Amino acid sequence: MLTVQGVSTSYGHIQALHGVDIDIRKGEIVTLIGANGAGKTTLLMTICGKPRVTGGRIVFGERDISQLPTFEIVRLGIAQAPEGRRVFPRMSVLENLQMGAIVADPAHFDADCHRVFKLFPILDQRKSQRAGTLSGGEQQMLSIGRALMSRPRLLLLDEPSLGLAPMIVKQIFSVIRDINEREGMTVFLVEQNAFHALRLAHRGYVLANGRVVLQGTGQELLANREVRAAYLEGGH
Amino acid sequence: MDARALLKDAGLAAFVAFALAFPMVGFQTIDVSGSHGITVVTRFGDVAIAVALVFIGRLALSLLQNRAMRLPILVLSAALAVGLPLLTTSYPVITWLSVIATAVIAVRAAWLVFDIADVVGRDEGNHLRDATAFIGRWFGPVLVVFAVLFPFLPMTSRYILDLGILVLTYVMLGWGLNVVVGLAGLLDLGYVAFYAVGAYSYAIIAQTFGWSFWVCLPLAGLFAAFFGVILGFPVLRLRGDYLAIVTLGFGEIIRIILLNWSSFSGGPNGISGVPRPSFLGFPFTANPPEGTRAFHQLFGLDFAPEHRIVFLYYLILALALVTNIFTLRIRKLPIGRAWEALREDEVACRALGINPTNTKLTAFAIGAMFAGFAGAFFATRQGFISPESFSFLESAVILAIVVLDGMGSQIGVVLAAVLLIGIPEFFRELAQFRMLAFGAAMVGIMIWRPRGLLAHRDPSIHLPKAVGGGA
Numbered sequence: 001m002l003t004v005q006g007v008s009t010s011y012g013h014i015q016a017l018h019g020v021d022i023d024i025r026k027g028e029i030v031t032l033i034g035a036n037g038a039g040k041t042t043l044l045m046t047i048c049g050k051p052r053v054t055g056g057r058i059v060f061g062e063r064d065i066s067q068l069p070t071f072e073i074v075r076l077g078i079a080q081a082p083e084g085r086r087v088f089p090r091m092s093v094l095e096n097l098q099m100g101a102i103v104a105d106p107a108h109f110d111a112d113c114h115r116v117f118k119l120f121p122i123l124d125q126r127k128s129q130r131a132g133t134l135s136g137g138e139q140q141m142l143s144i145g146r147a148l149m150s151r152p153r154l155l156l157l158d159e160p161s162l163g164l165a166p167m168i169v170k171q172i173f174s175v176i177r178d179i180n181e182r183e184g185m186t187v188f189l190v191e192q193n194a195f196h197a198l199r200l201a202h203r204g205y206v207l208a209n210g211r212v213v214l215q216g217t218g219q220e221l222l223a224n225r226e227v228r229a230a231y232l233e234g235g236h
Numbered sequence: 237m238d239a240r241a242l243l244k245d246a247g248l249a250a251f252v253a254f255a256l257a258f259p260m261v262g263f264q265t266i267d268v269s270g271s272h273g274i275t276v277v278t279r280f281g282d283v284a285i286a287v288a289l290v291f292i293g294r295l296a297l298s299l300l301q302n303r304a305m306r307l308p309i310l311v312l313s314a315a316l317a318v319g320l321p322l323l324t325t326s327y328p329v330i331t332w333l334s335v336i337a338t339a340v341i342a343v344r345a346a347w348l349v350f351d352i353a354d355v356v357g358r359d360e361g362n363h364l365r366d367a368t369a370f371i372g373r374w375f376g377p378v379l380v381v382f383a384v385l386f387p388f389l390p391m392t393s394r395y396i397l398d399l400g401i402l403v404l405t406y407v408m409l410g411w412g413l414n415v416v417v418g419l420a421g422l423l424d425l426g427y428v429a430f431y432a433v434g435a436y437s438y439a440i441i442a443q444t445f446g447w448s449f450w451v452c453l454p455l456a457g458l459f460a461a462f463f464g465v466i467l468g469f470p471v472l473r474l475r476g477d478y479l480a481i482v483t484l485g486f487g488e489i490i491r492i493i494l495l496n497w498s499s500f501s502g503g504p505n506g507i508s509g510v511p512r513p514s515f516l517g518f519p520f521t522a523n524p525p526e527g528t529r530a531f532h533q534l535f536g537l538d539f540a541p542e543h544r545i546v547f548l549y550y551l552i553l554a555l556a557l558v559t560n561i562f563t564l565r566i567r568k569l570p571i572g573r574a575w576e577a578l579r580e581d582e583v584a585c586r587a588l589g590i591n592p593t594n595t596k597l598t599a600f601a602i603g604a605m606f607a608g609f610a611g612a613f614f615a616t617r618q619g620f621i622s623p624e625s626f627s628f629l630e631s632a633v634i635l636a637i638v639v640l641d642g643m644g645s646q647i648g649v650v651l652a653a654v655l656l657i658g659i660p661e662f663f664r665e666l667a668q669f670r671m672l673a674f675g676a677a678m679v680g681i682m683i684w685r686p687r688g689l690l691a692h693r694d695p696s697i698h699l700p701k702a703v704g705g706g707a
Contacts, residue, residue, distance in 0.1 A: 069591075074588060086587070088576070088581055088584065099574075102573070102588060103588070
């Protein structure tokens with residue numbers, strides 16, 4: 001569904017990605033793990049068109065999207081819950097969802113809202129509250145819900161567990177599994193929380209210094225000694 | 237608080253008042269005819285009165301902490317606020333100051349006596365929402381009815397009506413700028429440029445082609461919107477301070493072009509003899525040209541110059557209401573929501589598939605269009621326009637109206653326009669203290685309502701109960 005072929009990206013003179021290859025197939029959860037500064041978020045943003053690729057190409061469906069502006073990429077069916085959640089703080093929960101649906105057919109709006117409230121019942125209780133007054137976990141749920149409102153074919157999640165309590169992380173990850181299993185949503189999950197991400201994902205990639213250094217199924221990577229040493233030792 | 241602490245507190249306030257009032261109020265320089273230069277007149281009596289006022293006022297405010305004292309203070313201060321203007325007439329400044337001071341104390345006392353804060357204010361957010369919802373539901377329609385009846389009220393003189401027209405012009409400009417600043421969050425310091433474009437387009441088109449007001453009005457709006465897009469393009473990437481500077485420059489560019497391009501705009505002499513509006517083709521003149529009928533003949537009235545003023549009043553009222561309804565509606569449309577989202581977080585907007593370029597340009601264009609309409613109205617009302625009317629100060633006043641209202645609420649703009657345009661007129665009696673009183677009022681607003689008069693935005697959407705209520 002989404003193929004990243006030998007993609008390189010630079011910020012000015014500093015090259016952040018060096019020929020990254022990633023393949024996401026329909027109906028999969030694919031995770032990308034790596035340390036701070038490995039280039040995880042950069043890859044996700046490159047898929048969305050900012051920064052632009054300096055080498056290689058990104059194909060979504062049949063189409064090369066590497067030269068499209070962000071808003072057109074989104075309209076093709078890629079939705080993103082960006083890093084740091086980025087909900088609209090002064091707008092209500094419902095208005096945030098409405099913003100997510102801005103590229104979707106308005107006829108689906110009520111049904112889609114209902115679907116999001118079913119996934120995240122807490123949002124239903126909070127729906128007329130301003131998004132800025134929500135807790136971190138609720139904002140993350142809203143960010144994912146907002147992304148779902150556009151009826152995407154591919155959902156990109158950037159560190160949904162960042163700064164959240166373990167309980168909430170569990171809940172969010174179970175919702176990700178839910179929408180994947182029940183609705184067949186394809187998910188590309190960028191995470192630092194390698195343990196949870198690899199348990200959830202069908203396949204995973206490990207990124208280090210802008211290169212893919214390992215790939216395999218979630219189980220394989222969980223069992224891999226290097227992965228354990230680098231990302232899983234201590235805790236969990 | 238015990239009596240000594242109270243007195244000490246009030247004494248301190250009085251001392252500050254004295255330190256301020258002694259140099260500023262205590263000495264006045266006047267130009268006595270016959271003598272050379274100016275003479276200094278001392279006014280220590282006024283200083284004493286001012287200090288005494290502050291002392292008593294501070295004491296009263298402190299005593300409000302004590303429940304038993306609240307009602308007497310309320311009665312006393314309310315009585316003084318009403319009674320003082322009747323008692324003294326010789327000292328307008330002091331009288332006004334005392335009235336305002338006592339009125340403030342009375343309002344504060346009433347607030348506490350009737351436990352307004354306790355009843356609805358259990359949490360500030362709820363209280364504000366209730367109050368704003370109430371104001372939105374009832375105050376708006378009442379205000380519209382009042383505005384419609386305004387020209388026929390007994391107190392409405394020609395002067396008051398003119399003032400009403402002026403206030404409504406600024407209300408309209410405020411609502412227009414609110415689209416750009418309040419909704420889309422693009423700080424525009426050159427809004428007056430579009431006002432000028434509208435005024436000059438109207439004046440030049442109407443004079444050159446002799447078309448009627450109703451043909452030229454949309455054209456003026458169109459031209460202004462076009463200029464909005466022209467300004468929009470270079471500033472698309474700018475935000476905050478940088479955007480403000482460029483828009484400020486744009487406003488000045490337009491004014492300076494108008495000032496210097498004499499063959500086109502008449503330069504500093506401006507354009508005079510701008511055609512007056514007519515009532516569906518019936519002019520407001522005492523002696524209409526051959527073959528046409530004037531407004532008063534149409535309705536069988538005696539000719540009166542007030543007819544045109546009343547007509548202008550209703551014209552600007554209609555234009556302002558159109559602006560209002562338009563902005564209220566567009567907030568519920570995808571483009572309006574996109575504006576608000578853009579104000580909140582541009583990156584998130586892109587990630588949701590919003591085209592920020594088009595969104596910003598439409599905000600600039602629509603905001604500018606309303607300024608263009610207002611400009612056309614201004615030109616036809618004045619009959620004369622010159623670059624002087626479109627200085628930066630105008631932009632600043634319009635922006636102040638929008639900021640004062642708390643950015644986003646529609647009623648707030650009305651209140652702010654009445655305050656900013658009305659108060660300086662209202663304080664005219666204070667002569668040289670007029671701007672001082674105006675400044676004091678602004679400082680007061682910023683202290684008591686730092687986020688604007690009505691700093692609250694209502695969500696533009698509610699789900700019907702059936703859909704969301706179940707889960």
